[in-house]
Amino acid sequence: xxxxxxDGANVVSDVLASIVxxxxxxxxxxxxxxxxxxxxxxxxxxxxxxxxxTDGTLQLATDFGAHITTIAPETFNHGAxxxxxxxxxxxxxxxxxxxxxxxxxxxWLETLLSPFCDNRVxxxxxxxxxxxxxNAVARWQVEYRIRFLGDRPRVQEDSDWGHFxxxxxxxRLRLASFDNVCxxxxxxxxxxxxxxxxSFAEDLDWGMHAIKAGFRLVYSPDxxxxxxxxxxxxxxxxxxxxxxxxxxxxxxxxxxDNGVHTDAELLRSLGELCGEARTLVDDQVTDWRxxxxxxxxxxxxxxxxxxRLLQPNSAPSTPMRGNFYxxxxxxxxxxxxxxxxxxxxxxxxxxxxxxxxxxEYYNWCEANxxxxxxxxxxxxxLSKGV
Numbered sequence: 001x002x003x004x005x006x007d008g009a010n011v012v013s014d015v016l017a018s019i020v021x022x023x024x025x026x027x028x029x030x031x032x033x034x035x036x037x038x039x040x041x042x043x044x045x046x047x048x049x050x051x052x053x054t055d056g057t058l059q060l061a062t063d064f065g066a067h068i069t070t071i072a073p074e075t076f077n078h079g080a081x082x083x084x085x086x087x088x089x090x091x092x093x094x095x096x097x098x099x100x101x102x103x104x105x106x107x108w109l110e111t112l113l114s115p116f117c118d119n120r121v122x123x124x125x126x127x128x129x130x131x132x133x134x135n136a137v138a139r140w141q142v143e144y145r146i147r148f149l150g151d152r153p154r155v156q157e158d159s160d161w162g163h164f165x166x167x168x169x170x171x172r173l174r175l176a177s178f179d180n181v182c183x184x185x186x187x188x189x190x191x192x193x194x195x196x197x198x199s200f201a202e203d204l205d206w207g208m209h210a211i212k213a214g215f216r217l218v219y220s221p222d223x224x225x226x227x228x229x230x231x232x233x234x235x236x237x238x239x240x241x242x243x244x245x246x247x248x249x250x251x252x253x254x255x256x257d258n259g260v261h262t263d264a265e266l267l268r269s270l271g272e273l274c275g276e277a278r279t280l281v282d283d284q285v286t287d288w289r290x291x292x293x294x295x296x297x298x299x300x301x302x303x304x305x306x307x308r309l310l311q312p313n314s315a316p317s318t319p320m321r322g323n324f325y326x327x328x329x330x331x332x333x334x335x336x337x338x339x340x341x342x343x344x345x346x347x348x349x350x351x352x353x354x355x356x357x358x359x360e361y362y363n364w365c366e367a368n369x370x371x372x373x374x375x376x377x378x379x380x381x382l383s384k385g386v
Contacts, residue, residue: 017113017184018045019095020085024073026057026099034064036103042110044095049085051076057099079195079202082180086194092187096180096203101225103182104129108223112184115218120157122189122210126182127221130228136341137236137348138228140331149177149219156207156217164211165252172251178207178217182225189215200246200386208250237351241382244359255363258319263372266361269318270354277324277350284339292325320357324349358382 019037023030037046046066050058052073061068067088071081086094093113103109108126115124127149130142156175158164164172180203193209195202207217231239248255260266285291327349332341362379365371 015043015045015091017042017093017095017109018047018086018089018091019097020047020049020082020089021097021099022076022081022085023048023050023053023057023061023099024076025053025055026060027055028060030057030060030099032102033097033099034060034066036108038064039106040103040109041107042113044109045089045091047085047088049081051081077197078180078200079205080197082202083194083197086185086187086190089187094185094187094190096183096185097225098181098227100229101128101182101227104224104226108225112182112220112223115153115220116184116186118216118218120216121155121218122186122193122215123178123207123217124184124223125177125179125217125219126223126225127219128179128181128227129224131226133230134228135230136331136345138230140327142228144330146221148174149221151221153221154219156211156219157215158211159214161212169248169251169253172253173204173247176204176207176211176217176251177219178203178210181227182223198246199383200242201250204247205250208252231348233347233351235385236348237355238382238384238386240352240355241359242355242386244356245362245379245383248363255367256360257364258357258360260318260357260361261364261370263374266358269320269357273321273324273350273354276321277346281342281346284342286337286339286342288328288337288342318357319360320353323356324353327352355382 021033026033034046037044046061046064048058048061048066048068050061050068050070052070058068058070069084069088071084075081082096093116095109095112097103105111112124112126115121127146128142129146130139134142156177158175164175167175183203185206189210193206193213195206198205210217260269279285280288280291328337328345331345331349337345358378362371362375365375
């Protein structure tokens, strides 16, 4: 392993990899991550970049022999902060890990590094598995990603950039997929292609540059980390919005026309779906699939919508509604819903669908020079805290 994959770099003793973890108030559960790293069959060094922890994170990291760099909280940036951590290392490979991702098994590191024996591989992504206490939405998000990427090792490359640009959104996303929740990078490639200081999706952005430069990425589902989050609906709204604003640009996609062209149309569409979602929850519509079919044909007078419509069907049908019901289908499964599951899932599904829809509308307005002051203010609110 060492001779095949060292890449001619300056290996520190017999250590091939350094593990870089940005932290802030990681909590006592951080010990699970550090314990899992310590149990690995391959040795590694741990580098922490901490942005203002006030709990026991730094002491815990010190107890495990980690190298620690501290930064001011307001200077944290997903790309720049990771670059700072990688810059402290001297090993040929660096593992990007988040503070609440727990490696699975004692050979996690060895498995993650093994694809680098191919010198054309510059990045490897692990598979995430949900925590045991994940709620239905959190579990779905992780499991949907697994279905999207597949359950077998996969090499991601495209030697013809023109071919890449002919692909659709999903195909581009799958090809350039890279995830710093748990990933490995070849340091020699990082030295010429560091993470860009972007506010979101610095990992996908890096993956795009790797593919564009003619190198390979590998998705390695045999290397796993336990990682998921139970988030409130407000967070789902913001993250979906920020992802929708940024990811299409990273993938060099043209803005989509989702059928809404004015702020008034946007608000009406949002209000109509909010009313539909509210009816599902308030009336405990456990047979919501039948309700969806009826509502599709314009029985709007059954809905207590926040926006009063002058006539049924006066708001245009949009992809947001289809996305909302797609998420409900995915999360609730084939069985009839319960009142409790509706209360927990509907707000998150609505937030995910609405965030993506607003982002599409903003990108379309930006491309056409029609972004209003109100939309800019909304953008500022939704872009914070992700």
